[in-house]
Amino acid sequence: MTERACPEGHLGGVERPEGALGGVDRPDSSPDQGLHREPERDGLLAVDGLSITHDDGELVDDVSFRIAQGERVGLIGASGSGKSLTASAIMGLLPDGLAASGSVTLRGRQLLGAPERELSRLRGKDLGMVFQEPMTALNPAMRIGRQVAEALTIHGTARRRAADRARELLDRVGLPERTARAYPHELSGGQRQRVLLTIALANDPALLICDEPTTALDVTVQAQVLDLVAEGVRDRGTSLLFITHDLAVIASVCERVLVCRDGRLVEEGPVRAVLSDPEHDYTRRLVEAAL
Amino acid sequence: MTVGERVAAGASPAVAIARRLVIFVVSVGVASVVVFAFMAVLPGDPAQVALGVNATPELVEQTRQEFGLDRPLVTQYLDWMGGLLTGDFGTSYVTKEAIGPQLLDRLGVTLWLVGAGMLVALLLAVPTGIVAAVRHRKPSGVIVSAASQVGVAVPAFLAAIILVQVFAVQLGWLPSGGWTPPAYDVGAWLSGLILPAVSLGLVQGAVLTRYVRSAVLDVQREDFLRTARAKGLRPYPALLRHGLRNAAVPVVTVLGLQLATLLVGAVVIERVFVLPGLGSMLLDAVAARDLLTVQSVVLVLVVGVLLVNFLVDVLYAVLDPRLRRS
Amino acid sequence: MRGNLVVGGALVGVVVVTALVSLLWTPLDPQAVDASVRLLGPTSQHLLGTDKFGRDVLSQLMVGAQTTLYVGIVAVGLAAVAGVPLGVLAAMGPRWLGELVLRTSDLVLAFPALLLAIMLAAVYGASTLTAMIAIGVATVPAFARVARAGTLQVLSREYTLAARAGGRSRWWIAWRHVLPNVSGMVVVQSSVSFAMAVLAEAALSFLGFGTAPPTPSWGRMLQESQELLAVDARLALVPGLAIAAVVLGFNLLGDGLRDRFDPHLEARR
Secondary structure, eight states: OOOOOOOOOOOTTOOOOOOSSOOTTOSOOOSSOHHHHGGGOOEEEEEEEEEEEETTEEEEEEEEEEEETTOEEEEEOOTTSSHHHHHHHHHTOOOTTOEEEEEEEETTEEOTTOOHHHHHHHBTTTEEEEOSOTTTSSOTTSOHHHHHHHHHHTTTOOHHHHHHHHHHHHHHTTOOGGGGGOOGGGSOHHHHHHHHHHHHHTTOOSEEEEESTTTTSOHHHHHHHHHHHHHHHHHHTOEEEEEESOHHHHHHHOSEEEEEETTEEEEEEEHHHHHHSOOSHHHHHHHHHHO | OOHHHHHHHOSSHHHHHHHHHHHHHHHHHHHHHHHHHHHHTSSSOHHHHHHOTTSOHHHHHHHHHHTTTTSOHHHHHHHHHHHHHTTOOOBOTTTOSBHHHHHHHHHHHHHHHHHHHHHHHHHHHHHHHHHHHHTTTSHHHHHHHHHHHHHHHSOHHHHHHHHIIIIIIISOOSOSSOOOOTTTOHHHHHHHHHHHHHHHHHHHHHHHHHHHHHHHHHHHTSHHHHHHHHHTOOHHHHIIIIIHHHHHHHHHHHHHHHHHHHHHHHHHHHHHHTOOSHHHHHHHHHHTTOHHHHHHHHHHHHHHHHHHHHHHHHHHHHHOHHHHOO | OHHHHHHHHHHHHHHHHHHHHHHHOOSSOTTOOOGGGTTOOSOSSSTTOBOTTOOBHHHHHHHHHHHHHHHHHHHHHHHHHHHHHHHHHHHHSOHHHHHHHHHHHHHHHTSOHHHHHHHHHHHHOOOHHHHHHHHHHHHHHHHHHHHHHHHHHHHTSHHHHHHHHTTOOHHHHIIIIIHHHHHHHHHHHHHHHHHHHHHHHHHHHHHTOSSOTTSOOHHHHHHHHGGGTTTOTHHHHHHHHHHHHHHHHHHHHHHHHHHHHOHHHHOOO
16 A cells, blocks of 8 residues: 555644644644655554454454554544454454454554553553543543543542643533533533543543544534544644544544555545545545545 | 333432332332231131131130231231331230240341341352453353352252251361350350351352343443543453442342342241241241231341332432432 | 253253153152161162162152152243233333332232242141242242333334334234244243242242152252251252252253343344
């Protein structure tokens, strides 16, 4: 799979000034400079020959891709195409009974087969993840503030400081003060997804993985959450792997897109190029269906 | 009743609990009628049953009058209930002694036995259930669940017989039966309680292990546990901090049902270990055809079961914030 | 898991075959008392030895299987015949009826089988019949609940909604859609309830509230062996293991059948 040098996709609706925090890796966040910046970017995540197998056969077959520091990559495909499993494999959180082979490295460090001890130190600190189902992804029996603060205390922040910081972070995604004391069932789907985004970004991770974070939400709420995702990664200089089956979402958030079908990557390239001139049949059909 | 139905049952927890309280009180009332009717409609009458077939009609009639058995059933029932409300369980037709004080005495023994049995069951089931769930794909997990499956199949009295054989008869470490009140000699009380409690708790523990295992398995599949792992919590801490409280909800229901089973299981265990509890009192009363005593003990046991169910409902409201604050 | 079904089926099969064989043939007369061969260990004549009356333990065990199965079949049959229609009615009938069935079954649950049997025995005297009735009545709520839950599930499916929209009567739907779909769950419940019935019958016989002598029963064999434990634990172990094996068999069978009827529980990704 070759990379086409081409301008990156635009950030739909996220024309905000650069945030004060993060952004160290990206001297310039304005779009249309991908071409010049490309060589400067350091590699962050490298996936090589990743296969995921079940007793009955292969679910993901020989998938390889790279994500540079600060890069926003979309992974698109129909449900069951193996995109969520790829994300789970990167996090080291594959469901029981599935086995991954190949190589996944973060800053050169091998993640596949790494001891649980080591992986759990990376999760939540260097790797953040937002899941598809906001309704069930939060512990129903624990207050929101504690769930956010926990993401910090696990990685060494003092308890009191974590509680204060949790409130700040919730404020930053536009959730009212009282949210910290609420239980998940008292929040809407969009609010819960903001909480989950807050948790995933709490430690300013190097890579944020979003697994269809907006699929379960209303259209208007989708846009807000997308904005927050885009803003969150830009402020922190965090790389993004955004999984979806919705081309429009990819176009608005990502620079580069990977197209996944039946467990394989069939096409890869800058968003605008892939959308305007899809090479693979499958991609073409996706594009046509979206128009 | 599922959690969903419980949630739907009442808008606010206070209302839900009040509703449950009403149901509890009504159930106790209905249960008392059932128990009374059961004993009242028998062929012959309690006096005849108590005195035996050889009693002269005069003696039977005299006994009937003595205990008010010649009055209408409704009057008898109301009289019985009136007595119960003031703690007076009446007088045995056979021994002519007051039933209440004896009942209270026996209840204490049974409660110790059931409490200790529950403790044994929990100490056994919670850790093994969690391990069996976490390792359900590993040999150790499979062995634990197979062992619990076998444990479920063992009748409590068989466990009791084997335990007595090993620890009382062969090894001589513990007494094979008998009861010492704790106020009299704590050491003797405790050593006398161990074997009955373990017999009772072992089998219930096996049942409970299976529920703990499946509750933990269910909770492990929950998305929020994955969120916890994604935060960087390792498997056991994630389970302990996020899983257990949520897994506790279904387990508490089973625990409630099990307390009822334990209360009845105690009847058998008391017989094996010759403990002066409610069970022995019931069996002795049946043997002596002492129907009022049978009636009283049965009612106490049934009310105990209903009370446990009620408390489980209240506990729900505490464990599940969706009930507490919706 | 297939294993559950196979092992459970095998254990239950062995007991059923044993009971059937014992109807026609046992090694010796299970009730023949012979003081000259009291408390023998296993011999070629008595494969499992003899009890304190010199009765052949193997023959008693075989005939005891009849009692166990008989009580289980009648009790579970009674519970299913009463419980399933009640559960279907509770789900399909008017609200108050559903509520009434639920409340009543809650109340019945407060009278466990053992307690009911002892009450019955106190009034009518202990017999196999009182044991079966008590166990059966105490098991009705389990069937009513399963049938109600299954019915509610079926009623929410598209095909029943379509049938309703098509103007079919409630009873047509109950007959055509509900019963066939609930039957799987009822079979599973029967297996599990059977295991509990065996345990209850054993406990009752052990206490002397079950099958009356001289008809052999495993629970009573256990009870009779109790005083002889120090002399010969075999007399307790033989019926004890038989009870445990049957209960294990029915429990495993129930689990296996549940996996069969509920394939979605198995295939999880």
